[in-house]
Amino acid sequence: MTKTKIDIMSLAHVSASAVVGAVIFAAAVMPAGAAGEQRELKEVNFTFEGPFGTFDRGQLQRGYKVYEQVCSGCHSLDLLSFRNLAEEGGPGFSPAQARVLAAEFPRQVLDGPDAFGDMFERPGKPSDRFPPPFVNEAAARASNSGAYPPDFSVLAKAREGGADYIYSLLTGYEEPPAHEEIREGMYYNPYFPGHQIAMAPPLSDDVVEYTDGAPMTVDQYSKDVASFMMWAAEPKLEERKRIGFQVMVFLIVLAGLLYFTKQKLWRNIDH
Numbered sequence: 001m002t003k004t005k006i007d008i009m010s011l012a013h014v015s016a017s018a019v020v021g022a023v024i025f026a027a028a029v030m031p032a033g034a035a036g037e038q039r040e041l042k043e044v045n046f047t048f049e050g051p052f053g054t055f056d057r058g059q060l061q062r063g064y065k066v067y068e069q070v071c072s073g074c075h076s077l078d079l080l081s082f083r084n085l086a087e088e089g090g091p092g093f094s095p096a097q098a099r100v101l102a103a104e105f106p107r108q109v110l111d112g113p114d115a116f117g118d119m120f121e122r123p124g125k126p127s128d129r130f131p132p133p134f135v136n137e138a139a140a141r142a143s144n145s146g147a148y149p150p151d152f153s154v155l156a157k158a159r160e161g162g163a164d165y166i167y168s169l170l171t172g173y174e175e176p177p178a179h180e181e182i183r184e185g186m187y188y189n190p191y192f193p194g195h196q197i198a199m200a201p202p203l204s205d206d207v208v209e210y211t212d213g214a215p216m217t218v219d220q221y222s223k224d225v226a227s228f229m230m231w232a233a234e235p236k237l238e239e240r241k242r243i244g245f246q247v248m249v250f251l252i253v254l255a256g257l258l259y260f261t262k263q264k265l266w267r268n269i270d271h
Helices: 002-029 057-069 082-086 095-103 137-143 163-170 218-233 237-265
Strands: 109-111 120-122
Touching (some): 163 218
Antiparallel strands (some): 109 120
């Protein structure tokens, strides 16, 4: 029994030593920056922040334009329909504009089958969801060197930092430091976990034409599309805040009424 205990303790000691050695070896051979800490996000004063914040309609419309002309080639928007662009709380497009945007979207909608059992493509309608850029995940990876572009529908809520993260990522591409080794096909971005991202810098100055006088810069494009992505992730944000405010007012009034009711009912009773 004693010998068995000694053997087990020795084995545990050897195993622990092996684990420590493996960790040290992994740290020694791991490319510099592979486990680099994510840089602190840039802070942007978006209009929708705070308990009374609302979306800037002009910014949402510009953000949609950036998505349509730049981002939609790789990133889907599966949970939204074109009609959402004209709904209350949205970017402020009219129903007629939403019909035009659906019909002129860079990709047509796959529909069918027809009378012969074949699928066919047609221009979009407001009731259609945004057509995806790829037919399936395998096709998406094949077109992006093995990387799978995430869907934009809830990305701004799924990433810590929300719109600030999106803005920081889009404006954060840099040349890698000398001590960081970047794998082939990857790009250096200190705001991305691990610092290496498969997406090439998607934006450059003057790549999208604005007609409202807003600057056509990477900084402005990034703010606009980050705001649009936040709306896409939470299209009822303004309604939720409005209802929340009404509920708070109701609770305050109710608390006051309960307090004065208590004072009236129990005023002649000793405690």
